[in-house]
């Protein structure tokens with residue numbers, strides 16, 4: 001089955017992963033800008049990272065017939081440094097019109113601090129003023145519930161951003177309803193130990209339906225599996241869901257969300 | 269979208285996995301008990317959360333997964349001031 005992984009950090013994966021994903025049916029993916037595993041020393045390091053996301057990775061993906069899209073921002077963890085964040089935000093417009101950029105992301109909260117909230121709102125301001133899509137990271141573990149609710153409050157205050165142009169990611173059992181009820185797209189991350197399993201994601205699809213739901217692997221530097229979306233496809237099949245229903249979640253929904261970006265073309 | 273599995277099929281399919289996870293939890297708790305300083309560990313807030321979550325499993329469902337998630341979550345205060353609130 002053809003699928004799209006709407007959240008995966010390919011800069012931290014091997015070329016072999018592109019090949020395995022292509023074998024499993026991956027036709028496109030999107031890569032949000034994130035933390036590199038260490039705090040970067042200057043805004044210049046982000047400039048190089050944005051070049052990697054907009055110049056190099058699309059070529060590496062194309063070797064396996066996979067379309068590569070990306071999102072730009074300074075991640076929530078490094079957003080604690082407000083001065084650095086503002087330098088990076090000021091640089092983003094230079095890259096926004098590159099053809100594989102879908103919008104601003106993954107912005108969000110990490111430890112739910114005032115500095116993170118300030119920089120989150122400044123990213124929202126940039127997205128609203130440029131009419132860009134937004135992809136949002138919600139915090140991990142004990143911080144997720146509070147952080148997700150804070151994010152929804154801040155989104156509500158930015159009335160220029162239409163809910164159907166925003167995806168709130170890393171949803172789990174205690175946050176999914178809040179996100180969907182507010183009208184946003186909602187991502188579920190299949191990630192060992194700290195997020196959702198294919199079984200639990202399928203439970204949530206059965207509970208909340210397939211509208212505005214996306215499923216991703218978030219494959220990155222940490223223990224994660226770039227083949228997680230095919231695992232969800234298998235789980236849904238084994239539970240008796242039809243191919244059309246599965247395809248809506250793993251292909252049509254991300255395609256529809258990406259299509260809202262004016263730079264996105266249905267065919268490459 | 270309806271669940272396709274009957275309760276009986278779900279039980280058949282997930283029984284061994286559930287059994288395995290419960291035994292893992294029991295063994296994890298035993299390991300904590302056997303270690304030096306077990307009395308202090310029992311007072312650790314995380315142990316309090318674990319006990320509360322296990323109680324939640326014995327309650328009525330569905331919604332147990334969501335309730336367990338909330339046991340392990342910092343509460344949200346709707347009185348906070350977002351930076352972009354006018």
Ligand SMILES: [Zn+2]
Nearest residue numbers: 032034106218
């Ligand atoms: Zn990510």
